Amino acid sequence: MLYFEDFTPGRRFDYRPIAIRAADIIAFASEFDPQPMHLDEEAGRRSILGGLSASGWHTSAIGMRMMIDAFLGRSASQGSPGIDFMDWKKPVLAGDVLSGFSLVMESRPSTSRAGIGFVKFRSELTNQRREAVAVSEASIIIRRRDGGMRP
Amino acid sequence: MLYFEDFTPGRRFDYRPIAIRAADIIAFASEFDPQPMHLDEEAGRRSILGGLSASGWHTSAIGMRMMIDAFLGRSASQGSPGIDFMDWKKPVLAGDVLSGFSLVMESRPSTSRAGIGFVKFRSELTNQRREAVAVSEASIIIRRRDGGMRP
Numbered sequence: 485m486l487y488f489e490d491f492t493p494g495r496r497f498d499y500r501p502i503a504i505r506a507a508d509i510i511a512f513a514s515e516f517d518p519q520p521m522h523l524d525e526e527a528g529r530r531s532i533l534g535g536l537s538a539s540g541w542h543t544s545a546i547g548m549r550m551m552i553d554a555f556l557g558r559s560a561s562q563g564s565p566g567i568d569f570m571d572w573k574k575p576v577l578a579g580d581v582l583s584g585f586s587l588v589m590e591s592r593p594s595t596s597r598a599g600i601g602f603v604k605f606r607s608e609l610t611n612q613r614r615e616a617v618a619v620s621e622a623s624i625i626i627r628r629r630d631g632g633m634r635p
Numbered sequence: 636m637l638y639f640e641d642f643t644p645g646r647r648f649d650y651r652p653i654a655i656r657a658a659d660i661i662a663f664a665s666e667f668d669p670q671p672m673h674l675d676e677e678a679g680r681r682s683i684l685g686g687l688s689a690s691g692w693h694t695s696a697i698g699m700r701m702m703i704d705a706f707l708g709r710s711a712s713q714g715s716p717g718i719d720f721m722d723w724k725k726p727v728l729a730g731d732v733l734s735g736f737s738l739v740m741e742s743r744p745s746t747s748r749a750g751i752g753f754v755k756f757r758s759e760l761t762n763q764r765r766e767a768v769a770v771s772e773a774s775i776i777i778r779r780r781d782g783g784m785r786p
Contacts, residue, residue: 557669
C-alpha cells in the first residue's frame with residue numbers, strides 16, 4: 485500500500501499501454517459527448533480531428549483508469565480537489581495505442597486536516613507515434629501512513 | 636445553428652437539471668475510476684467524501700453532456716484543446732440533482748486557421764442545495780459562420 489510519504493518528488497509511475505477501440509469511443513460519446521466527430525468515422529474524417537476521435541473527457545477518463553492500474557489503486561487515495569490543467573494536444577483516434585506515466589511534482593501535508601496530504605502529479609498520455617495526446621497536472625489527496633492514529 | 640459569432644462575452648446558457656443515480660456512479664467508476672468511495676456506499680461513508688460519490692471525471696463528463704444538450708449540440712463545435720482548470724469543490728453523491736450553466740468569457744478568431752475561433756467558457760455545476768460542485772474554464776473551437784467559404 486502506498487501512502488502520502490511514498491510519493492516523493494521525481495518518483496514516476498509508468499502505465500500499461502491500452503488500445504482505443506472505435507466501439508468504446510462511440511459508446512462513451514453517445515452517453516457523454518454526442519458530437520459527430522466522436523460518433524461517426526466519416527464525420528470524424530471531415531472534421532479538423534481527421535477521423536473518429538475520442539472525446540477529450542473519454543481520453544482523460546482512460547488516463548484515470550491507467551493511473552489507477554499503475555499505482556493509485558494500491559494507494560491510500562482519498563480523491564482529488566480538481567485539475568490544474570488538461571491539454572488535449574492531439575486527437576485520439578480509433579486504433580491508437582496509448583501509454584503514459586504520472587510523475588510526482590510536489591507533495592505537502594494538509595494544514596487543516598490531520599492524516600492527509602496533497603500530492604501533485606504531472607501525467608502524460610502518448611500515442612504509438614510517441615506524440616503526446618494529453619498532458620495534465622492535478623493533485624490527489626492521499627492518507628499519511630500514520631493517518632489512522634491522530635496524535 | 637450557433638456559430639463562433641453567436642458566442643459573445645456574457646452570453647449564458649443554462650443546463651437542464653439531471654439526477655445522479657447510484658447505479659450510474661458505480662458503472663462509470665467500475666470502468667474508469669475504481670476507487671472504493673466511487674463503488675460502494677459503505678466505503679463512501681467511511682471516506683472523507685461522506686457517501687457513495689461520483690468520480691470527478693464522471694461529474695465532468697455529465698457536465699459535458701449537459702453542455703451539449705443546452706447549446707453545444709446545436710453549434711458548429713469542432714472540439715476543445717483542453718481545460719484551463721477544473722475544481723471539484725464538493726462531492727457529488729448518489730441522489731444529488733445537478734444543474735448548471737456555461738458563460739461565455741471571451742472569444743477570439745484563430746490566427747493560424749481560417750474559418751474557426753476559440754470561445755472560452757466558464758461552466759459551473761451546482762447541487763440541489765445550491766452548492767457549487769464543479770467549476771471549470773475551457774475553450775472550445777467553433778466554426779465561423781462564413782467558415783465554409785474561405786476568402
